[in-house]
Amino acid sequence: MKILGSEEWCQLNLLGVPAIKARVDSGAKTSSLQANNVKFITKGLEEWVRFEVNPIQENRSVAVPCEAKLVDVRTVKSSQGISEERPVVRTMVTLGDDSFEIELTLANRDTMEYRMLLGREALNGRYLVDPSKSFCHGEVTEKDMKAKYSPYFTKKTGLTLGLLASNPNLYSNKRIIEAGEARGHEVVFLNAEHVYMKLDASSPEIRYRGGNILDMFDAVIPRIKPSITFYGCALLRQFDTLGVYCLNSADAITKSRDKLFASQLFAKNDIHIPITGFAKSPLDTKDLIRMVNGSPLIIKLLESTQGKGVVLAETNKAAESVINAFKSVQTNILVQEFIKEANGQDIRCFVVNGKVVASIQRQAQKGEFRANIHQGGKASLIKITAEERKLAVKSAKAMDLVVAGVDIIRSNRGPLLLEVNSSPGLEGIENATGKDIANVMIETIEKKLKFV
């Protein structure tokens, strides 16, 4: 009988797969093939399956479209004990000089290092396995693979951009993908929580769930939600280490997410904010309140968005009890002068690459002081003053943010900065102004990468 090693090169010619490296696994009964986007279709009276195979390990960009007649659907238990339904197809496999029929279960599990497994059914009566050997029926080099799959290595004309975010259905994310594609780039959505990394001085890596190595990106657009700031920024640092341009650096995002640190940087850069205090001990609460000119005053959780952690205390007594209540549960807060004359209005300036590309005024709902859209605020068009424009640009720069949503409030002593956001939403501001901000973001990446 012929000998098979622990891995062998196969051809699945009927499926249009001219070479695929298989793991010989006599511990498994049936053979399996990695398949993505599996769809059941009918051809006449027959049931078929349509799917894609990524025949090259650690490469998702080569995807061969396949079709085969469905012969069965089987419940298979994975090594982790999870049952799943897998379609089974029958096709011809070629191994060196031999060709024979084989049944393959289609496994869409991402974690397949080998794209194909040869199980007992395929081996019985044909081969003996010698696990100490490999490629007994011929070898396929990387160069051969490139030649065999050359039609799939499409000539790249645009950039490859990664959108590092959490929800592909958010308006902002959909718009960024759309704008990137419209400008001829490939935009790949990366769920930040499915990305992981190898920290190694000689071969650092970034991988995606399933083991694909993410080494194809020219730039990454971070849209990190606050709850995963820490992890998301670690990923951005890794991309940066690997030479991938990040539209907003990990450093800049980290700074802007910490209201206390950000306020200190504003003060240092001569950027005016409402009088703000921060203290550790409840013993200092009374003076803290005096320091910001007494009530009514604003209390802000250090990490808050959409206005959720911003409270107005109308009296000194109320302020004191709210401040001390937060302190008793070890929650960090800022105490801030209330800008009453703003009348529940603030200004959101969208800054990209040192320019204000759009701005809107937000008006809080009746009886509410927070102008956030999430708190029922209404957006309207506004022409900002030269001073406000300068303040917005300077504030984004103080945070080193290339893309920033800068919130400004109009006080009796001129415009004051409220905060700078590193993942400003596009929906409210694009709809109100009719400006294509996503396009400006993509253009900026092109400029930074000198892409023409």
Ligand SMILES: Nc1ncnc2c1ncn2[C@@H]1O[C@H](COP(=O)(O)OP(=O)(O)OP(=O)(O)O)[C@@H](O)[C@H]1O
């Ligand atoms: N000192 C203040 N005086 C008056 N109104 C204020 C003050 N600070 C905040 N506000 C109002 O409350 C809103 C929310 O405050 P802020 O922007 O600081 O919080 P946030 O929760 O981080 O919101 P965002 O979603 O913009 O990140 C502001 O947009 C503004 O309308």
Ligand SMILES: [Mg+2]
């Ligand atoms: Mg904020």
Ligand SMILES: [Mg+2]
């Ligand atoms: Mg805000």
